[in-house]
Amino acid sequence: MMKYRSDIDGLRALAVLSVLTFHLNSDWLPGGFIGVDVFFVISGFLISQIIKSEVTEGRFSFLSFYKRRIRRILPPLYIVLFFSLLAAFFLFLPEDFDRLFYSILYSSAFLANQFFSKDGGYFDIASDEKPLLHIWSLSVEEQFYFIWPLVFFLAFRFFSRFGKKALDLSLTVFVACAVALGFIYSQYYLLSTHAGDSVYFLLRLRFSELLIGALFAFLPVYSPRRGCHLFQLVGIVLIVGGLLILDKQSVFPGLNALIPCIGAGLFIYGGRSEQAADGWLMRVFQRPYLVAVGLISYSLYLWHWPVLAYLRYVYGTYVLPVSWLLVAVPCMFILAYVTYRLVEQRCKRLNIGFMMAFLALFLLPAFALAGLGLGLKAIKPSLGLDSALLSYGTDVCHGTFDKRCLRGDPKQTPRILVTGDSHAAALNSFVDEVGRNEGWQAYVVTGSSCSPVFGFNENVLPESSREPCTNLKEYVATAYRHYEAVVFTSFWSYQLGKEPEAADPDYLSKLEHTLRSMAATTPVYVLSDVPELAVSPIRQELFSRLGIHIDRAPGEKAQVANAVIKQIVDRIPNVYWVDVGAVARPFAEQGRYAGRMAYFDNNHLNVYGSAALGQLFTQEGHRLFASRQE
Structure with missing residues (x-):
């Protein structure tokens, strides 16, 4: 013993x-x-x-x-x-x-x-x-x-x-x-x-x-x-x-x-x-x-x-x-x-x-x-929610190039490139609404967790995201010159390492290098991130049905990250900052707009929310490419 x-x-x-x-x-x-x-x-x-x-x-x-x-x-x-x-x-x-x-x-x-x-x-x-x-x-x-x-x-x-x-x-x-x-x-x-x-x-x-x-x-x-x-x-x-x-x-x-x-x-x-x-x-x-x-x-x-x-x-x-x-x-x-x-x-x-x-x-x-x-x-009962409230779309070119990649006015030739990670993918309906209103069509390609800056280290990503990220980076690096403008956005707080998941430690310097390189030949429009929620509206819906009501501190990571990215954008000629986050503020408190869920988790817009953001953007008199003329 x-x-x-x-x-x-x-x-x-x-x-x-x-x-x-x-x-x-x-x-x-x-x-x-x-x-x-x-x-x-x-x-x-x-x-x-x-x-x-x-x-x-x-x-x-x-x-x-x-x-x-x-x-x-x-x-x-x-x-x-x-x-x-x-x-x-x-x-x-x-x-x-x-x-x-x-x-x-x-x-x-x-x-x-x-x-x-x-x-x-x-x-x-x-x-x-x-x-x-x-x-x-x-x-x-x-x-x-x-x-x-x-x-x-x-x-x-x-x-x-x-x-x-x-x-x-x-x-x-x-x-x-x-x-x-x-x-x-x-x-x-x-x-x-x-x-x-x-x-x-x-x-x-x-x-x-x-x-x-x-x-x-x-x-x-x-x-x-x-x-x-x-x-x-x-x-x-x-x-x-x-x-x-x-x-x-x-x-x-x-x-x-x-x-x-x-x-x-x-x-x-x-x-x-x-x-x-x-x-x-x-x-x-x-x-x-x-x-x-x-x-x-x-x-x-x-x-x-x-x-x-x-x-x-x-x-x-x-x-x-x-x-x-x-x-x-x-x-x-x-x-x-x-x-x-x-x-x-x-x-x-x-x-x-x-x-x-x-x-x-x-x-x-x-x-x-x-x-x-x-x-x-x-x-276990289903919440019975509309499918448009539970994703940013099933037909988007996210990690692949074989879905419906074109958004905006179908009568126009695609002369705008929209790219970024999943937060860019979540703006597919926004791009569609704004493009139809302003008379242009965009090619929208994105990758999970992948912000396709030059030299982005995809090895920090989950294994399933690495090959799609490599393909996206290669396309953006070789194709951006063929477009009249590039629209770039990402989950900024994630890319800056403010989320629990691993991020490229040199992301900021790589982003600045990418924007300067692109802007030498092509105007670049960098979109702010939308506000983050304390908890996803789908969960809020479930907890509400269970009688669970909790006061949560509002998230500030998106706002802080936006300010960091804007500082870089403001010092590079031919790169323009577009604040869509300000337009999305009515969504931020409960993740809802006009009585419906506008987010499907705590930081991604759903199809409905993205389209509603595009409609609000145009109704308030904004134009995506107005910054260039100003």
Whole structure:
């Protein structure tokens, strides 16, 4: 029986509190996400110690191993999945509920990391509003548990023929080589493919982190007292350094993941010796309050993210009011404690065999969740909204050139190029209205998340957006001279890096270079962005029907970003600023105009809103190209 170490629970507390702080607001602890990596090392260490001990003593059983994993991990997970499904039924729009249901199915099959690596897109529900996004790490661990016991067992059988001394050394060298190869592969893959967030969740880039725990489990115990204390001190310094130095823009996991992983490994390794017991750092991490948090850390990790995700879905922004957080955080700890006492502890003590555990704690709950989800999908009411209110059009040339790209007066030849990202796509109906009124026709081509400035770095975009962005950039760079004018607009706050998603860090300089280059031969008209809403009007419609009415602070990011872009425009000859945001202000308070939704999310106009903006623009006496004459 492996000796219980309360300092490891203290380390668990540090890990979960780091993740929790990061998820409350990433600005508070930029590297807080590495708490997950600390968990990986702890899991790798404990599991490997258990497996090695049992295999060495000849009492290892795969069925017994997986029975313990089922009792330990699945009951709390299914509790969270169940309540997440119920909450989504009431609070989510139908399409968001569907995505949540699929994520539950994948989570039940230990494939949540695969699901979230492929899930998402510019108009998908935001990452911080996906209640089960955090289950990716649990799926990584479960996949590791399926592979590692077998690999270790085969390696043990192979190396044991060389004797006990050679066996221990061979196993240690074997794991060390696997760790080195894993981190080298991870770093190479991230740098060579520019894969971005899509591979952040995958086992092949993470297995080496769990194996670091195994490596420190297999190393011989280091007994000298000072050395043990030094190992633990260096380990905590590395972890704290990672928390402060790393951030969302760091290449990760890759070699940067070595910082928290080696730190966690050293801390755990230093505590293996009896000589470490009287160290001051050991005493700190054995404090009752830290150990208590460590004991509920699994349930706290499971609960904290859904609580935050649903609150963000309702409130509409990543940064929640302090008053909401003061309620949310105690709720997380209460839910975690209750789950730990009533579910975790009781299920761990269940005296049942593997088959009963497999059926009662895995298979039946998984099928029950699937059945419940299908039933709720079938009865969840639709909002019954007009299709024109739910998109910016299905016939637009957005990421492709084979739809209806021409807008405006059909009697005229297309002499205007309109381009940009999805916010330009959302102005298709606006361009159509204004063009018909002013007597010109435009060719409108856009790309998701892609503002086609010269040299734009499409590798920061989601993988599905990269090739369309490359094609759009090439077309704009070669074709703009063939038009009499270029109309350019984008989701300015996103392109300036003011949104949670990654952006080209050199966007502003590239934009200025592009505008100057185009303006040398062709006049350019830069449109302001429309005001952003606190929450999408579709959600407001749902919440209104549920009787949920919330006062939200109005968004100011669009206004601030517009001012930055206008400063650049104003200093470049033959480039003109067109403020459509001022015309759209009547839409901004509730995202509605004349009793109908003018937006389909918190920053994109829908077909109706875009057309209404064009009508207002002309009715108020504006002309898109009037700035040139003035």
